[in-house]
Amino acid sequence: MIHDALLVAGKDLRLELRSRVALNQIVPFALLVLVLFAFALDPDRGLLEAATPGLYWVAVLFSGLLALQRSFSVEAADGNHDALRLSGLDPAGIFLGKVLAVSVQLLVLEVLLAVGVAVLYSTHLGGWPLLLVTVVVATTCIAAAGTLYGVVAAGLRVRETLLPLLLLPVLAPVLIGSTRAFEAALGGTPSEGWPWVGLMSVFALLYIVAGVLGFGPLLEEA
Amino acid sequence: MNDTWGYVAAAWIIVMGTFLVYAIVTIVRGRALSKQVPPERRRWS
């Protein structure tokens, strides 16, 4: 399972290295969202500053949606579904590999976005332990739930519209949790943030277990 | 507090109306589809 996961993750990351779709399209999109928020909210009245954690995670969530769509569109090539089933790869390994690849891409994106927030919104980043743990846990949540619902929507003509409908309500707790944890970290009260990290960890665990068990049956059909 | 009766009435009408419409839609579709399925496959009949 681990061998297969690393193989699939390596393949997806190599694919990104060769095509640079995430780097050339998704990262600029995320930065653009940050700029648009500044247009929508008056940056001088401290509104932007107060809303920074929320805006940051909304930007991550939407970019994550794009990254997930991309992760499944590379598997949508003709005959790829059959090839995966014939390959002898463990479905749980495929799931973990895709989660890993999406997580790595999102983490890079989040670092770039954090730099963007620090520069554009003049946010002073602090409370590092909580900040880093929140980023890792929330990213795992988005990647795990996204990959599971991504395969539910995969292979259907309505994929692009179905995935957000399925995924966004489910990720609402992650958005709330990561935003509150960031507020706590930036506000210098990290003790308020840790329960949220706990809740998100439960979420991540739930979706990893569900994905490991459910990916096989979902890959298998017709 | 007389105006609250308006809200109460609205709530009850909307709720009962929704239930009624949903029930009728279910029944009507059930009747339409029942005709296409032989009775031995409708175990409740």
Add this chain to the structure above:
Amino acid sequence: MTTQIARGSKGVEPAADAGPTSTGSRGTLILGILTLVALGTLALFALVLSPDDSNQGDAVRIMYIHVPSATLAYTGCGLATLGSIMYLWRKSQWWDLVAYASAEIAAVFTAVTLVTGMIWGRPTWGVYWVWDARLTSTAMLLLLLLGYLAVHRLPAEYSVRAKRASIVGLLLVPNVIIVRQSVNWWRTLHQKPTLFSNGLGSKIEGLMLFSLFLGFVAIGLLFAWLLIHRFRLAWLEEQIAEEGIDASIAARRAEAGDIGRWEGTP
């Protein structure tokens, strides 16, 4: 309410006397009559006989349908998850259709809960919507249910739809729990405007308690009646989809009649 019009509508049917051509049966007819009686009694008690609340006045009368609807919405959601688990375990279509029917009815009940909650909120809070923990998580429940229903209605083969929907359905209850938990924490960090802490002046007792109890009975009966009919409707839908497979196998074999042409060629 429903059944016994039983027109033997067309001669194609071999045994029109086998039963009414509907999703109704004797059992559901009795259940339907009971439901109507219960709803009538509920209206009488909730709107006429029970006293108004010392704080909320007559607005409290919305509670007798709002609270039972909310409870049954969550019950339906639980049934959908149970049915999904049983489908994945036993691969039985019966359970999948139970899950599907409950999810659809739960979505209707959730919508009703939201609307009554908003209408109740207007006289109580002065606005239709507040970011109350219960109201917000109920709105999220509706979205989660709509996602499940969208997957179950995908234009695909039954086993594909059922399997995908069951995985989504399986996660319904865990999702609802996590959403509720997060929304609760989110709101309680700031303020606590729930309907009950802010609302009722007097304790619920006497006729009010009885009316609420009656609400649970009546709405519960309605839920059961709808569930049976919706399940049978879903069953019919799948029967019609499955029908004709036998016929198409025969038609396909007939194509083999062309084989002579092929054997002749080198």
Add this chain to the structure above:
Amino acid sequence: MEPEHLDRPTEAAPVVHLRGAVALLGRFPALAGVDLDVDRRRIVLLRGPNGAGKTTLLRALAGLVPVTSGEAVVLGVDLVTDRRAVRHRVGLLAHATGLYDELTVADNVRFWSRAARAEAADVEAAMARLGLDGRLRDVSVGRLSTGQRRRTSLACLVARRPELWLLDEPHAGLDQDGRDIVDALVRDATRAGATVILSSHELDRSLDLADEVVTIAGGLAHREPRPRPSRSSATPGGPTSEAMS
């Protein structure tokens, strides 16, 4: 897969055994009760009009399409109860290649071969055999011609060393050189103990290659008289069979 394992004498049980196999595509019965037996080391040609069910038959044998009724045993695995177990032992060359357009030829062959736990040496050998070890190696698959993609796809299959080869129109889209390679690969595979089932419209070439011909029409299979004495039946599993081909 070790060679000595493949070189075992012909087992009594056939590699493919179908009786009244039905496979549905949605509600359409693409296979409407197929009977088919194939012994080890045979090369079987499936032919028939478009839409006859050739592709579905190959996909069913690969364990991709469920057999909903009838008997179906491939390589000793019952497809009706557990079709997944057969997948890593068969190789399917389909119309769609299933390759990643944005990865290079070498990336693709390596990924799919490693997924099947193939040896690194086999991967290189397979690419060399199909003429993919030169300039093409580092070209992304999206820029290949149809024939070159087909070769890449074949290289993935060869590196896996399957026990049962299922080739859906393997000659289509290939040049003369490519077709010769396919034929040679097929003969080598059966010599090493594998079994090959292929569908083709290129009857001149395929009839020459095949031991048996099966006609598929209307989702049913009809065996035809053999075009020529089969190598394996004349000298079952014997080394002299190579001389005759």
